[in-house]
Amino acid sequence: MQTFKLDKKSAWAFLGKLKDDFELIAPVKKDLVRFETIEDTKDIYLEKNTYFSVKEYFFKKHETIFQFDGNKITVPVAQTPKRVFFGIRKCDLNGIKHQDMVFTEQISDPYYTAARENSFLLGYHCNEAPSVYCFCGSLNLVDYYDLMFYDRKDFFLIEIGSEKGSFLVNKYKQFFKETAPEIKADEKIIYGADRLEKKDISKLYDHPDWKKGVDLCLSCSACTAVCPTCYCFELHDTVKTENPAQGERVREWSSCQVQEFSKVAGNHVFREKREERFKHRIYHQLEYFKEKNGINLCVGCGRCIEGCPTRIDFVQIINEMK
Ligand code: SF4
Numbered sequence: 001m002q003t004f005k006l007d008k009k010s011a012w013a014f015l016g017k018l019k020d021d022f023e024l025i026a027p028v029k030k031d032l033v034r035f036e037t038i039e040d041t042k043d044i045y046l047e048k049n050t051y052f053s054v055k056e057y058f059f060k061k062h063e064t065i066f067q068f069d070g071n072k073i074t075v076p077v078a079q080t081p082k083r084v085f086f087g088i089r090k091c092d093l094n095g096i097k098h099q100d101m102v103f104t105e106q107i108s109d110p111y112y113t114a115a116r117e118n119s120f121l122l123g124y125h126c127n128e129a130p131s132v133y134c135f136c137g138s139l140n141l142v143d144y145y146d147l148m149f150y151d152r153k154d155f156f157l158i159e160i161g162s163e164k165g166s167f168l169v170n171k172y173k174q175f176f177k178e179t180a181p182e183i184k185a186d187e188k189i190i191y192g193a194d195r196l197e198k199k200d201i202s203k204l205y206d207h208p209d210w211k212k213g214v215d216l217c218l219s220c221s222a223c224t225a226v227c228p229t230c231y232c233f234e235l236h237d238t239v240k241t242e243n244p245a246q247g248e249r250v251r252e253w254s255s256c257q258v259q260e261f262s263k264v265a266g267n268h269v270f271r272e273k274r275e276e277r278f279k280h281r282i283y284h285q286l287e288y289f290k291e292k293n294g295i296n297l298c299v300g301c302g303r304c305i306e307g308c309p310t311r312i313d314f315v316q317i318i319n320e321m322k
């Protein structure tokens with residue numbers, strides 16, 4: 001992979017140009033660390049990972065699928081500006097890869113695809129785990145980015161990962177003069193992020209230790225809302241009260257943690273018990289998706305643990321199972 005060396009001043013000047021020419025979205029520190037459109041590159045904050053991932057820019061929380069007026073259907077044209085995302089960690093880049101598999105490979109979702117096509121993904125590689133809950137190092141994550149920034153204190157090493165990345169380097173070649181040797185695999189290790197000890201949970205479904213988590217779970221669904229890989233949604237129609245013939249069909253995020261999620265006609269609920277819902281999320285992340293697609297859905301970001309109101313650490317629960 002072609003690699004460049006940029007001193008920090010040049011790297012920040014490069015980001016400034018990106019901000020002028022595109023919508024630049026990067027982490028900022030406010031009430032929480034979160035992705036936002038950047039007005040001033042001085043606001044970019046890279047000390048911690050963001051509380052929410054970038055998922056909502058592609059798989060939106062609320063999307064109008066079509067509007068109806070009697071028998072007339074209007075499909076909104078997906079309009080997404082050209083966006084550059086900077087500061088995405090390896091876990092979230094892999095989260096995007098997994099969502100790409102769901103929304104562009106397994107089906108072709110026009111809303112998701114348009115947002116992805118118009119995006120450039122610029123990663124920021126962690127040298128060590130930014131949170132005690134991270135376990136990305138246990139999950140065989142891959143390189144998936146347009147450009148990746150490796151922070152080496154006084155300078156960045158920048159690796160090209162795709163044609164979109166090459167395009168940016170060529171467009172702004174005034175910043176990319178100094179090449180560097182290829183970064184070796186052992187220079188990409190993220191220290192302190194390898195804490196999931198059991199990689200195969202297929203035989204642990206009936207283990208009594210799940211109770212440690214189930215008893216604390218509130219079925220609040222915060223874990224699925226912060227997760228970069230959860231992709232469940234519901235569709236429903238809303239109509240105008242003044243004219244019920246007019247309205248729209250919308251898609252909104254949903255969660256396997258709420259009882260209604262698996263409710264079908266006749267009021268039958270497939271996962272009525274909290275224990276079944278609690279285990280379903282973890283098994284989908286670490287087992288079922290892998291059975292179907294060959295890789296874990298989970299990317300080990302630890303957000304579902306940090307964002308859980310009762311701090312249920314499912315990694316610790318699995319590690320402690322005898
Ligand atoms: S965030 Fe925690 S309490 Fe809420 S549903 Fe998820 S595991 Fe349960």
Ligand code: SF4
Pocket residue numbers: 223226227228229230285297298299300301302303304305
């Ligand atoms: S399940 Fe938890 S650790 Fe895994 S990707 Fe989702 S939020 Fe991150």
